[in-house]
Each structure stands twice: as C-alpha cells, then as structure tokens.
Amino acid sequence: MSRFVDRVTINVAAGGGGNGCASVHREKFKPLGGPDGGNGGRGGDVVLVVDPSVHTLLDFHFRPNARATNGRQGQGANRDGAQGEDLELRVPDGTVVLNTEGEVLADLVGPGTRLVAARGGHGGLGNAALASKARKAPGFALLGEEGETRELVLELKSVADVGLVGFPSAGKSSLIAVLSAARPKIADYPFTTLVPNLGVVTAGENVFTVADVPGLIPGASDGKGLGLDFLRHIERCAVLVHVIDCATYETDRDPVSDYDALEAELAKYTPSLGGELADRPRLVVLNKVDVPEAKELAEMVRAEFTERGLPVFEVSTASREGLRELTFALGAAVAEHRAAQPILEPTRIVLRPTAVDDSGFTVIADPEQPGGFIVRGERPERWVRQTQFSNDEAVGYLADRLARLGVEEALAKAGAVPGCPVTIGDVSFDWEPSTPAGIAVLMTGRGSDVRLEQNNRIGAAERKAAKKARRAPGAGDPFEDEDFEE
Template sequence: MFIDKVRIHVRGGNGGAGCMSFRREAHVPKGGPDGGDGGHGGNVVIQADASVSSLIEYRFKHHFKAERGTHGKGSRMHGAQGEDLVLRVPVGTVVREYFEDSKETGELIADLTHDGETVTVARGGMGGRGNIHFVTSTRRAPAFAELGEPAQEGWIELEMKLMADAALVGMPSAGKSSLIAKMSAARPKVADYPFTTLVPNLGVATSGDLSFVVADIPGLIEGAHEGRGLGHEFLRHIERTALIVHIVDLTGDYEGRDPLEDYDIINRELALYAADLAERPRIVVANKIDVPGTEEVCERLAERVRADSVAAAGGDEFAPSPVDPKLYRISALTGAGVDSLKAAIATKVHELREAARDAAAAEVQYEHVWEHRREAREARFDITREGDAFRVTGGRVERMVVQTDWENEEAVTFLQHRMKRLGVDDALRKAGALDGDEIRILGYSFEYESPEGHVDVYQELDL
C-alpha cells in the first residue's frame, strides 16, 4: 500500500537521576561524596533510507518512545545511557512540526533528500548530576543530587515526496501509464477509463549510457491546486522532479475535450499550486498519433508550444527557455517516437543533474539548523501575571524545576541559584515582582526574594 503522509507522536527517553551518596569504607571515617550521574535518555531520530518506499510502517502505530537513561549509583557509578530510537523513512521525506490540538503544521524540521541523512526530532533528557558535582570550598558534603531531565516530546508530520528525475503529468487517460510501461520495466495498471492510476508509479528508463527515474503522476483535473479530485495528494510529488513531461491526449479522450484546452489547464494548475513549477524545465508530448484525424490538432499544439517557449524566454526566440520548443509526437500504444523521447529526457535530466551537483555543497545542514533553533526556543521564558502572583513559563526553566528534589532544602536553594544565572530574577523584578510575591512554575510555587536581599551560597559554582 502506498502511504505518503502520516502524523506521529515522538518522545525521547527521560534522563536517569543522579545519586546522592557518600563514600563508606573501613578506615575511611569521613569519605567524601561519591554519587554517580544518571544516564542520558535516548533520542528519537528520523533517518532517510533508500530501501524504504512508503510510510506504511507508521499507518497504524503512531506513538514512539526512546529508551530512558538509568539512575546513577554510589561509588561514582554512572547510569547507562538509553539507546536512540531510529525511525526509517523514504528518501524525499519532509519532516515538520505538527500541533495535534489545532490540527496545524508548524515549522520545517528537515527535508531528507539523501540516503542516510538524519535529524533528531525528540531529544532525550540529560541525566541528573550526582552530588560529586556540587562540592565547593565551603560546602564539602552536598546532600543533594539532580533528578533526571524530562525528554522532549511532540507530534510531527512526515510527508513523502517522490524523488524522480522526470514526472509525467497530464489529464486522466492521457496515456501516462502506457508511456511509463513502454519506457521502463514498470508495469502499472492500464485501462481505458479515467483515474485508473490512483497512486504514483516509478520506473527507471535507459537511453544509451544515460538513465533516469521517471514518475507516473495520477491524472490531474481543473481545480487540482485547490484539492479538487486528488490534486493535493499528487501535486506534491511533482515538486521535487527536475523535469516535467507534459502528456497531451490528441484525441480528447471519450469526452471529446479540446487537447489545447487540456494543455492550458494542466499548465495553469501547476503554476497555481506552486509558482516555481511554471519555471520548471518542461517537455511537451503529443500522444496517440496512431489515431487517424489527429494531424491538424497536433500541428496547432506544436505552434502553441513554440509560442510558449518564446514567451517563457522573455520574447526572445533565441534565448534559452524552460519550455522545449519541440513537440515530441509519440504513440504509447505502438511505441512510435518513444525512443527519441527517451533520449531527449535522458539528455535533459543529465544536464540538470550536472547543474544541481554544483549547488550540492551549499545544501542546508538541517540537524544543525533545527538544533540551533530548538535551543534558542528552549532558552526563552515568559512572565505573566496571575492575580497577585507571577507565572514563569519556558522549556529550560520548567525542566530545571522538574529536575529539582523539592523535599531537599539544599536542592531548592541550588535551583534559585540557577534561576538567577538564567536571568529569571532580573526579569521578575522588571515585571514588578516584590519581596514576598508568589512565583509559580508548573505546579510549584515559592516566594520571590530580590537579589539585594538574597545571599547566593552557590556563587562559587560555575554552573
């Protein structure tokens, strides 16, 4: 089954808790702290895999969670790290944020266009630090450790877009499936009724020493750019192709349509769906030349293609144009003209590949871009009034609170130090907080104490 869009919930593994422990051995009456760190939780990673052809693995299972880190122990024994969970997707998969509550997609996370390319979509929580990390010159026996950091989680959308060199587009029953069957070893379903093809088909065609991947896109109709028919389901697969091969049925099919009007409709739908598709290199093919009485309409179509080529070149008939001025005349049924068409497509695809290779070095490193954006978002925090209290919200601030053992007074004092270092104290003062005001973070609350009246016992720690 061909599945090309899914939404899944991903969650990294929680970090393990650090250990609060002191060395206890014979002949060592005052052993120092020796609590080990908790292990980091595993990440959820999306990886492009050329051996995967569909997103069907995610059709019924929608929740994925990486392994958690284990807790630290005494004697400086650190917890084991959780294993990453790697989710394999087809090459050409677009990964976006998804908000389940509003049913809306968010920012682009990655566009995985190469085999083996990866992006981390849910980072595992950091392991809590054991009490060995909190020793200072004045505090020799810290009696607290950090809890493990909670992992990141959320919904993402996976959208597969075919990675083909050339896409066959046209009205229903224009002969696209018959043509791909003639050009390659692909064997799509072929019948004499519209919408026989319900999913895109891929084939590998060869001409001389050159080869290319061609996609048979199911038939488009007027209004496809607005989702009419199955427009949006299939137009996305044209976005990645380097070359558009526009198939025009010279007979107008059983409905007796005007082939030139069909030609205009497809061009218009492509341009309305994505403006850059109007500038995409294009070859126009007149199919079914074996049918008697198609000679006149074929000549009229050839004139239109030449005119469109000149118009696309800015009115200069000698300037390069994305539209090939030649109309390729074939019969997908008998095979007439198919070899010359294959040669033209192979040559054009080869030229486009060479041009794209020069720009490959400048491709976006999504892992780094997304991680930088995510870190900047996590570092931000907001302060809002709730009656007589103030609420602080923000990814990093909330995780620090969750990592704190609120039953341990030393741990709470250390949290206050971290809040000050993060700038929360100054922000609260600017927001109008006064000594004694209630500060709320998640389900916890405490009284605000201005920096002037607070002695930071952890100022020696560079944390």
C-alpha cells in the first residue's frame, strides 16, 4: 500500500575536501626540482532539486541520512585530487525547507528549483601552490576542510489554486471527483481522505488546480486530529472553499456553526510562508442538495451567508446541480488573484563587494576564560581548520597569514598581552605577538620554523666536526661538559 509522507527530518552531510600534498620533484640530474605537490579536491555538495515526477517525501522517511562524496587528496607531480560528486536529492514541487528551530530557509516551487542544503569543504593547497620567494620549497601542505553537516526539516505544502475545506464526510472528495479527472477514495465514513488530492479543472479559458484537503475538526489549529498536518496544505491556495454538508445526521451541527467553527481554526493558524489565511477570498458550497431536507436547509441559511458578503452555491455531486456555476465562479476568482500578483522578473545577480573598512574578522573577550579572547571570522577559522599543527612550518605560515590580516594588531588594541589565551574556531593557543610576518621568513629545514621553537639540538654537521676533533691527536671531547640530545 502506498503511503503519503509530507513532513520528514533529514540529516545531510557534504563531502570533505581532500588534503594538499607536500612533495618535492625528484628526477635524475635535477637535484633542485622544486615543490610539485598538488591541491586536494573539493568535497561534493548536497543539493535539493524539485522534480515534477516526485509527489511525496516517502523516500526520505526510510532513508533520512544523505552524504556526498569526499574530494581526493593531491599527489606529487602537480596532480590535483579529484573533486567529490554532488549529491542531488529529488523533492516534490512545493517543498519548504526549515531548520530545527522552525525558520524557513527556502520555498522550493517550480520544476528545476535548486537549493544547496550542505556545502562541500574546500580542498587544501599543495606545497606547489604555497611556494613563494620566501618559501622556495614548503615542507607542508594545507588540510582539506570538513563538509557542512545540517539537520533539516522538509514539509510538503500542496501547490493548488483552490483549497476545499470542511468537516469530515462533507463531500469534498466527491466534489473534486466531479470537477476534475481526479479519482480519490470515497466512502461513507469520516476521515476517508487522509492525504491531499489534487485535480485540474477547466473553466472556459481558465485552468486551475483544486486540492481536496483532509477533513478539519474544532481544535485543528492546536494539532487535534492531525489538524496541523492538514492545515499546511492550504497555505498556497489562492481561494478557500467551505464545503458544508447540509444532509448531516448530527443534530448538534448546522451549516452556519460548521462555517464559524472552521473559520475559528483558520484564524488561529499562522502560515509559515507568511501572510494570513483571513486575506484569502472565500466561497461557500452547500453540498448534497439532492436530499430534500438538505435542500430546504440550504435555502434557509443561504441568506445569512449572503449577508456576510460570501458567494453561496448550492450543489449536488450526485445530480450535478449547480456545478457549472461553481466551476466558472472558481475560475473567475483564481483569474482575479493571478492578475493581482506582481509580474515575475528574472532573478538578478547582486554583487555585494566587501566594505573598505571590513577586516573580515572580529575580536571579542572570552566570556568563559578571564583574560582570553576569541577571534571570529570566515577566513581565520578556515585557515585554522586547514593547518596541520604537528608541522612547525605550517604553524608559522598560519601565523604569517593571521598577522597580515591584522589579527595581531586587533588583539593588541583589544588589550591582549603575550601569553594570554586566544581561541580561533576549535583551537586555543597562547598568544605570542613576537612572531614576525611578511616575506622576511627565516630559511630553515623543511617542516620546521625556528621562530616557533629554539631547538638546541646539535645538527649533523656539528656532530661530524666534533667527531673529527675528538679523533685529532691530543684533542679532548669538545662536548664533554655540555648536555645535548643524542
């Protein structure tokens, strides 16, 4: 048995970027081949795409987790890593994307509409891309970024021009069956319709869609009887039609009280897409007038609805009485609504250049650590994520970038002193402003940086000289009084 799912929670994870490669070209008779490490590939995005052939969110109900592929790591010989493939998730037309707090992120309407739900991580640069006049052969590469991970809520809101609302068994399914080619399930018990049914209706030159919304009851706006699940499907409707059962056997109900009860629920419901349901035009359909008692009741209450300024139509889905007049009235109301809508213009690409005085980061005091500071900004946080902290040369490169960006100067203005804790992203360190920046980088061995740590370890050349000195006739051990690391 097929199922209709109109609300799901999914977890999407974009692919991570590949790491850059730290490699030096090695070839016979070319001792100074230079760096040739390639860049890492970018991670794949997770993209939501509207597909007209998809009508439910059932696939996400059974498979709520989606992940794009990672980018490949760079290699030597200037070979860049392959990029991760984007993962496209097909969603129905009319899907609304929300975050876990209920904020609407996107309203996906129209075939082919796309939304990047999670962005892939940037690939790290290889040492070939990091080479400069100061660093002829960098002994490090940048790490790839992790892909974005998000938890999203998908809600399906029916895309229809006319919404039929009413109590259970009011005859909404029968009405849409005779107005269009739709064939919904029809039975003589309440809540036969559990999912919205859509039908296409033609009235002269006007063609519009009608949605048969499942039956509403008092308390629907508070979630009673799955009311919120039903009410969301009328948010897009341009015209609301009250289908009232004039042949009900319940003695405590009458057409006017049914109308007032449903209007109270519509007034309490706040559409997440904005606007108010009270602004939508209404029509009243007094149904089942083929029953003599229902015909008499419809004639009695018609005047009261007319006094309220509501168009009233007495119809019968069995004898098809009044259906032609209702069809053309709906077509005229939809045409009037469409004419009142603003003319859609092509989407304009807006370029917003960075302001001259925008440094791209901010420095604030750390509320959890006295005397500490937090640096926030897209570029500093991305640079920290891409740094391999086990490599001193990579840490020195990060310090140079932060200094050129103005982070050290901003920390000093904020009152930072040497040794105070500074947090950037997920990394905390003790601030040492003495690290120089710019092109005057001290030349050291690959993977090391003398600015970060003064190492007293004796190098191979000094060991060799000491060995020769010890073997010289009458020479003692020049290091016998010194402590050094073997």
